[in-house]
Amino acid sequence: MxxxxxxxxxxxxxxxxxxxxxxxxxxxxxxxxxxxxxxxxxxxxxxxxxxxxxxxxxxxxxVLVEQPVRHIAELVASSPASFPLVRRVGSALVDAATALTRREVDEPAAGERFLLDCLRLMIATPALRARHLDSQYAMQQAIVEALGEDAADQDDAFLARAAISACLAAMHMALTRWAEDDGRTPLPDLITRALTASFGDTAVVRRPGS
Missing domain, CATH: 1.10.10.60 (Homeodomain-like)
Incomplete structure (x- = not known):
C-alpha cells in the first residue's frame, strides 16, 4: 500500500x-x-x-523526541513468531536505532546531534525523566497491541509485558551511555551490548541492510 x-x-x-x-x-x-x-x-x-x-x-x-513507536511495533509484529519475544523486540530496537542515527560521515549528523541534546536534557531534568518513562510505557503498550493474538491470553500478556519492559530498560541504559559518551559509540552497538548483557548472545538479530 x-x-x-x-x-x-x-x-x-x-x-x-x-x-x-x-x-x-x-x-x-x-x-x-x-x-x-x-x-x-x-x-x-x-x-x-x-x-x-x-x-x-x-x-x-x-524536549520529548517522537519515538518511532509504530515502526518498532510493526517490526516486532512482522518478525518470526517462532523467535523468543526478547529477540523480536531487541532486534526491532536495534534496527530502529540504526535508521534513526544513520550517518554518512564519522561526525554525528544534525538530527543525531539534536537527539543527543534532548537525551542530555532528559537525564539532567527530573520532570523530563518522568515524561520519558511515560513514553516508554506507551511503546510497551504499542508492542503488546501489535502482537495481537500472540499475547491474547492474560498470562501471556503479563509475560509479554515483562519481556518488553526488560528490553526497553536495556535500551534506556544504552541511550544514557550514548548521551554521556557524546555519541562516539554507535547507538545500535550500545543497545546490542546492553541486550546481550541482559539476555545473552542470541538476543538480537540484525536484519539485512541494518
Missing amino acids: NERNPTLRERQREETRRAIQTCAVRLFTDRGYDRVTVAEIAEAAGVSSMTVYRHFPTKEDL
Missing part, C-alpha cells in the same frame, strides 16, 4: 513544529531547562506563545 503524501499545510505545520523544538532545545541546552520560558522560545522561533502551545501542550513536550 502506498503511503499518502503530506499536503502543503501538513508540511508547513511540521516545519513550524521542528523550528520551535529546535529553538527550544538550543535555549534549554545553553541556559538550562528551568531558566527558559515558553515566551522566550516563541520569540526565538518567530511565533506566538499560542502557536508553541498548539504544537506542544506542555513545556516538557518540547
Whole structure:
C-alpha cells in the first residue's frame, strides 16, 4: 500500500513544529531547562506563545523526541513468531536505532546531534525523566497491541509485558551511555551490548541492510 503524501499545510505545520523544538532545545541546552520560558522560545522561533502551545501542550513536550513507536511495533509484529519475544523486540530496537542515527560521515549528523541534546536534557531534568518513562510505557503498550493474538491470553500478556519492559530498560541504559559518551559509540552497538548483557548472545538479530 502506498503511503499518502503530506499536503502543503501538513508540511508547513511540521516545519513550524521542528523550528520551535529546535529553538527550544538550543535555549534549554545553553541556559538550562528551568531558566527558559515558553515566551522566550516563541520569540526565538518567530511565533506566538499560542502557536508553541498548539504544537506542544506542555513545556516538557518540547524536549520529548517522537519515538518511532509504530515502526518498532510493526517490526516486532512482522518478525518470526517462532523467535523468543526478547529477540523480536531487541532486534526491532536495534534496527530502529540504526535508521534513526544513520550517518554518512564519522561526525554525528544534525538530527543525531539534536537527539543527543534532548537525551542530555532528559537525564539532567527530573520532570523530563518522568515524561520519558511515560513514553516508554506507551511503546510497551504499542508492542503488546501489535502482537495481537500472540499475547491474547492474560498470562501471556503479563509475560509479554515483562519481556518488553526488560528490553526497553536495556535500551534506556544504552541511550544514557550514548548521551554521556557524546555519541562516539554507535547507538545500535550500545543497545546490542546492553541486550546481550541482559539476555545473552542470541538476543538480537540484525536484519539485512541494518
